[in-house]
Amino acid sequence: MELWYLIVGLLLATFYSGLIWLYRFWFNRLKPFEPGNLSLQPPVFFSVIVPARNESEVIEACLQSILQQQYPSASYEVIVVDDFSTDDTADKVLNLAASYPQIQLLSLQNFYKDGSQLAYKKKAIELAISKSQGSWIVTTDADCIVPPLWLHHFNAMIAKENPVFIAAPVMFTNNGKFSGIFQLLDFLSLQGITAAAVSAGSHTMCNGANLAYSKQAFEKVGRFSGIDHLASGDDMLLMYKMKRAFGHRLSYLFSSQSVVLTAPMPNWKQFLHQRIRWASKASYYKDKGMLLVLWLVYLFNATLLGGLIASLFYPELFYNVLLLTGIKTFAELSFMLPVAHFFWMQKYLLYFPLMQPFHIVYTVVAGWLGKFGSYQWKSRRVQ
Template structure:
């Protein structure tokens, strides 16, 4: 039995050590509260949108309601072949707000052109047509806070950053699936805040990113990974981090948190996570790959113990012991993360979600490597 438990036990020790590091880094983060005396950065906010008639108006209005000089703002929405009223809604808002621009992908892309990542292409086309010195990306189903732009402006001026990763949270609707996604996403966001601020990982989320346009052009944008369906955020961050290691930062501010909707169904949730996992073996950040390796095989260890328990019930006991240790270390980390993101109320569900989280980690990780998935009505390789 000792040798059967040896590898899972070693993985448990390494995994818990990683969580302790993330907790330490997260706890030492200091809230950014600086507000620049004047608006000075010209921001081009870029929003790719495909069939987002239910969300795009709220997204645009939340940006327009920011306390920022509208002469230093343009909002570029790239309509990615929508089949609903997305373009019509944007056009209606354009008539009231001069800073909104609508670009149709169908006018920029040949029907014969083979594309695996429409989102990266949409962002790149929009950047080429943008007027701002700074690019901000978000998603069409996001809502931004009132000081979102002011915070980016102040942070850039104070830190001299050229790339700024920023926090994102899911909106909890109260359903099991919603709570599960909120907790899962909070853990990813907590790791992002901790590891980026510590200079350990290059992690971010394209729903809330800001970078200097000239730097994007300097590193040749998405060149080198434009064929990958995902990665408009982390791969770009990695390229810029190599050029500017001390100017790639994370803004730790509750006034900078962008809120977005979780996936409405299990199918769309799994497809989203497979899309995220599909880029894992393309990272050149060895520390990210090492952590992903530990996490995947640590979770695989639970499946191994479950199978072993069918032959010897004592393995079920060890499975529960390992699970309890895992939960204890993660809960300690998550309570700080949930507090920052204002979602402490759902932390009580965290232990109950563990079996589902392990199963989904194994499934999405496997399919991300060997499977295909659908995203926005398209089959992706």
């Protein structure tokens, strides 16, 4: 048993490490986006959409960061869609709207009955787009802080590359908790893979906290039709629809001045529910390369976890598990170094080896429950 485990484990470790080093190579090839002279580029009118459900504590900070854009105030609007909030989120939005005419509030309860839908966020975005004036849609989340040159950089990329869809980087802040640092490092790797895949010529991931897309293209792909039965997927699954319809007219805004910041989940329970939500859409990915990568990652982590459990009965397996975990850690650190440098997060890599046991367990559990379990999100249970 020990020999067979080692052979299988080393085979998976070889493929996994090779993939991670490819990601490092691709990431290091990326050149930061240079917007050029922003004053020479005519401004696109953007409709910034912010779905919000019980976001009273953060919605004002989010909207203030949008209002502080170094972009003509007459060239963007902000549409907040209140998703059946039970707190005073709507009141805070209306207070700001009284002083800033580019802000407007829509209430989902005026169009849908609570409990009648599953994909509330998609319905919120579709509703806002139907009421929007902009030729381009920009989405972020109510718990995010956007940078001052956010819209300027989207505008410059539209002028330079003529895309229909733009993904851009997102990063967690540090809340000082062990769970927060774990989430930061895990998300750092996901953002690095997102950028590396673009460098390799393939858009495989994106995040709805920092997206822009042509409203005309959104309508052409049928909005969220075909994926509107899923609670998640307003970002990646929409991206796949755009990719099938428009080929290579997808861009990635690789700029440290375009990073949107958001807070990690406050505790392990909410973090796990978030990752289960993300994993739940994996079976709907149409990118075969992405599915192959997900299976490799899952099988390697499952092999490590299975070996760790088996070592309770066969102690000699523990050293093999330790060896394979060491290979995994070394390969991932080689990739994380340039990614952390881009996001100014190098100091958190000291925690990376300590996080490995937690990362292995959560990868296996979240992947399994994403396929066969249920999760709770924004106080709603999703099957």
